Amino acid sequence: MTMSIATTEHTVKAFDTDLQMLDRMIAEMGEHAHRQLMQAVGALKKRDRDCASEVVGNDAALDVLQREIERRAIATIATRQPMAVDLREVVGVLRIATELERIGDLAKNIAKRVIALDGQRMPRHPLKLMSHMTAVATDLLRDVLASYAARDSGKAQKVWSSDREIDWLYNQLFREVLNHMMGHPAILIAGVHLLFCAKNIERVGDHATNIAESVYYIVHGQPLPGERPKMDSTGLPTLPARAPSIVSIA
Amino acid sequence: MTMSIATTEHTVKAFDTDLQMLDRMIAEMGEHAHRQLMQAVGALKKRDRDCASEVVGNDAALDVLQREIERRAIATIATRQPMAVDLREVVGVLRIATELERIGDLAKNIAKRVIALDGQRMPRHPLKLMSHMTAVATDLLRDVLASYAARDSGKAQKVWSSDREIDWLYNQLFREVLNHMMGHPAILIAGVHLLFCAKNIERVGDHATNIAESVYYIVHGQPLPGERPKMDSTGLPTLPARAPSIVSIA
Numbered sequence: 001m002t003m004s005i006a007t008t009e010h011t012v013k014a015f016d017t018d019l020q021m022l023d024r025m026i027a028e029m030g031e032h033a034h035r036q037l038m039q040a041v042g043a044l045k046k047r048d049r050d051c052a053s054e055v056v057g058n059d060a061a062l063d064v065l066q067r068e069i070e071r072r073a074i075a076t077i078a079t080r081q082p083m084a085v086d087l088r089e090v091v092g093v094l095r096i097a098t099e100l101e102r103i104g105d106l107a108k109n110i111a112k113r114v115i116a117l118d119g120q121r122m123p124r125h126p127l128k129l130m131s132h133m134t135a136v137a138t139d140l141l142r143d144v145l146a147s148y149a150a151r152d153s154g155k156a157q158k159v160w161s162s163d164r165e166i167d168w169l170y171n172q173l174f175r176e177v178l179n180h181m182m183g184h185p186a187i188l189i190a191g192v193h194l195l196f197c198a199k200n201i202e203r204v205g206d207h208a209t210n211i212a213e214s215v216y217y218i219v220h221g222q223p224l225p226g227e228r229p230k231m232d233s234t235g236l237p238t239l240p241a242r243a244p245s246i247v248s249i250a
Numbered sequence: 251m252t253m254s255i256a257t258t259e260h261t262v263k264a265f266d267t268d269l270q271m272l273d274r275m276i277a278e279m280g281e282h283a284h285r286q287l288m289q290a291v292g293a294l295k296k297r298d299r300d301c302a303s304e305v306v307g308n309d310a311a312l313d314v315l316q317r318e319i320e321r322r323a324i325a326t327i328a329t330r331q332p333m334a335v336d337l338r339e340v341v342g343v344l345r346i347a348t349e350l351e352r353i354g355d356l357a358k359n360i361a362k363r364v365i366a367l368d369g370q371r372m373p374r375h376p377l378k379l380m381s382h383m384t385a386v387a388t389d390l391l392r393d394v395l396a397s398y399a400a401r402d403s404g405k406a407q408k409v410w411s412s413d414r415e416i417d418w419l420y421n422q423l424f425r426e427v428l429n430h431m432m433g434h435p436a437i438l439i440a441g442v443h444l445l446f447c448a449k450n451i452e453r454v455g456d457h458a459t460n461i462a463e464s465v466y467y468i469v470h471g472q473p474l475p476g477e478r479p480k481m482d483s484t485g486l487p488t489l490p491a492r493a494p495s496i497v498s499i500a
Contacts, residue, residue, distance in 0.1 A: 042443050070341070073343055074327060074337065077324060077327045078327050078328070078332070078337065079331075081328045081329075081331075083326070083342055087324065087328065091320070094344075098348060121301045178438060178439060178442070181431075181435075181438060182435050182438055185431075185432050185435070188428060188431060188432055189428060192428070192442065192445060195442060196446075196449070199446070
């Protein structure tokens with residue numbers, strides 16, 4: 001099948017229009033996921049069940065957006081038959097939408113735990129660490145979305161290597177919460193919920209890292225070089241020598 | 251563009267060949283994910299670090315398979331331009347591969363926790379519940395893969411409504427482990443790891459349910475009717491009245 005120049009130009013233009021629309025939808029999903037995460041952790045800090053219920057209710061919009069992005073991306077591949085970087089762009093969109101949907105699920109999970117906690121008191125300092133972790137995670141999310149919007153693989157690579165900080169904070173928080181739980185069995189359940197919430201935030205960092213990998217792949221057509229910078233062991237000064245490791249497990 | 255009958259027949263046959271290959275790869279991924287899960291929980295029961303390390307090492311094969319399935323599925327969409335049920339087949343393959351890759355991640359996470367636990371003793375009865383949960387989850391996985399292989403939406407629907415049992419077992423286990431932790435602060439860390447492992451198995455059930463939804467979508471071209479049968483609240487007889495809920499939070 002040979003195409004006339006007019007047809008080719010038409011197809012190229014149509015592809016660009018498709019991609020711009022997909023980009024806008026990714027930006028919309030990114031903003032929504034970012035907002036959900038902030039609101040979920042805000043609800044946790046204030047033990048605000050109503051605010052948490054709102055987060056749970058607003059998650060469906062992300063699922064709908066993801067399905068719509070998938071539908072459009074597939075249609076673009078089928079009708080425009082993009083090659084090389086153009087094809088990578090659309091595959092990248094599919095991957096990034098999946099990651100953003102998962103981030104939304106994590107925010108929803110935190111919100112559900114706020115509801116389950118039903119206003120119970122929680123240790124104050126771990127909550128502060130949690131806010132700090134969330135700030136780092138949402139910054140990573142914002143930066144990686146900006147790197148996608150600008151197709152800036154350098155910025156993506158920076159996000160990719162910043163995930164360590166979240167892992168470090170997670171380990172700190174894990175240790176503090178466990179110590180609290182040892183001294184105060186009454187907060188055991190609240191403590192466990194807090195650990196799961198912290199794990200969720202840590203996983204947001206992983207998803208931001210995955211998005212960074214997709215951005216790099218779109219731009220360069222190959223995976224990011226080098227091992228993923230993941231902390232897998234740390235010392236555990238506050239726990240008995242034979243205690244099993246409580247390090248960040250991804 | 252009009253195609254001659256010969257071209258059409260060629261395209262149809264080529265599409266069928268592509269799809270058969272994708273089906274085989276999904277089956278391979280499914281078996282591998284199933285095996286990883288069984289081995290990870292086996293390692294947990296025996297506190298076998300070597301066995302766990304093997305699981306961690308074998309996860310990469312699933313990631314490679316997923317990327318290869320994605321590559322081939324995208325190429326099929328671009329070159330064969332499938333419509334209607336054919337397009338749903340390929341989109342279904344993309345979705346199912348993602349779910350299987352996540353199941354592999356969950357198995358790897360359990361294995362990492364086995365390594366972190368470093369042979370520490372764990373409460374016996376929760377471990378039994380955990381084995382039972384795993385048996386249910388791996389059965390669901392096997393059944394949903396069979397429903398995909400046979401494009402049997404009735405079987406898929408059955409898996410979809412069986413996820414409840416895992417949720418129930420998870421709640422049982424959660425309660426037992428927490429009670430243990432209250433009475434034996436020495437097992438606090440082991441208990442927390444066990445809770446995370448149990449949560450992972452519960453999430454395997456969710457992924458099997460997602461696959462069931464994809465099978466239904468392939469066959470019928472629309473989502474499964476009705477609300478997802480998810481347990482979201484249960485009584486907590488063994489915990490104090492004001493204790494926050496420890497129900498399955500998905």
